[in-house]
Amino acid sequence: MLRFPGGKTRALTFSYDDGISQDMRLVQLFNLYGLKGTFNLNSGIQSKEHTWLNKDVLVRRMQPDVLPMLYQGHEVAVHTLTHPGLFKLSDEELAYELYADKQNLEKQFKQTVVGMAYPFGDYDERIMRAVKDQGLLYGRTVETTGGFALPEEPLAWKATCHHSDPRLMQLAEEFLAPGSDLRLFYVWGHSYEFDVERNWEIIEEFCEKLGRRDDIWYATNGEIVLWMKQNGLA
Numbered sequence: 001m002l003r004f005p006g007g008k009t010r011a012l013t014f015s016y017d018d019g020i021s022q023d024m025r026l027v028q029l030f031n032l033y034g035l036k037g038t039f040n041l042n043s044g045i046q047s048k049e050h051t052w053l054n055k056d057v058l059v060r061r062m063q064p065d066v067l068p069m070l071y072q073g074h075e076v077a078v079h080t081l082t083h084p085g086l087f088k089l090s091d092e093e094l095a096y097e098l099y100a101d102k103q104n105l106e107k108q109f110k111q112t113v114v115g116m117a118y119p120f121g122d123y124d125e126r127i128m129r130a131v132k133d134q135g136l137l138y139g140r141t142v143e144t145t146g147g148f149a150l151p152e153e154p155l156a157w158k159a160t161c162h163h164s165d166p167r168l169m170q171l172a173e174e175f176l177a178p179g180s181d182l183r184l185f186y187v188w189g190h191s192y193e194f195d196v197e198r199n200w201e202i203i204e205e206f207c208e209k210l211g212r213r214d215d216i217w218y219a220t221n222g223e224i225v226l227w228m229k230q231n232g233l234a
């Protein structure tokens with residue numbers, strides 16, 4: 001029977017966007033509990049001059065020079081060069097937004113970039129094809145399933161839930177419940193939301209519950225897709 005690496009039947013992954021300063025606290029939390037995440041970056045606008053206000057919180061992108069150290073042990077992925085709405089882009093513009101971001105990230109982080117997250121969750125058949133044409137293996141949407149199945153189409157990858165989903169801890173219980181079936185728990189969000197909503201405790205509680213366990217494979221999005229490919233599932 002098919003198992004995740006290490007003979008495990010559970011896998012946990014995270015996906016967080018935009019390279020903003022709250023990622024520092026989130027990565028620290030992931031590292032504390034041995035968790036792995038994927039961080040989706042816009043290399044064309046990655047500097048502290050890029051800020052916006054969300055409710056009363058000033059959200060600030062980080063300076064690029066601190067990022068390789070910060071995200072060490074995690075995955076970085078494409079979020080396009082400048083975070084445009086993708087539906088309005090021409091094929092050429094779309095290809096460039098993907099290509100240039102991938103190139104920049106590979107150079108900066110010295111890792112092969114294998115996936116992306118759609119800015120604003122914008123995707124359709126044309127956009128998925130453009131992503132695939134850049135050699136990317138997956139694209140994360142902003143849709144969720146509430147379940148633990150592996151993605152049938154990694155180019156339209158839907159997470160289990162957003163971290164603010166009121167079912168988060170209930171889902172964690174279901175994920176850990178006995179059973180020999182393969183289960184993937186995928187959480188997505190933006191780390192500034194924890195400051196805006198003043199609810200860091202939800203992710204702290206979640207990471208404490210699911211972290212540092214022998215029976216869970218802690219993997220980046222890319223590691224999961226590559227494992228799926230090796231096993232003929234993607």
Ligand SMILES: [Zn+2]
Nearest residue numbers: 017018119120
């Ligand atoms: Zn974004």
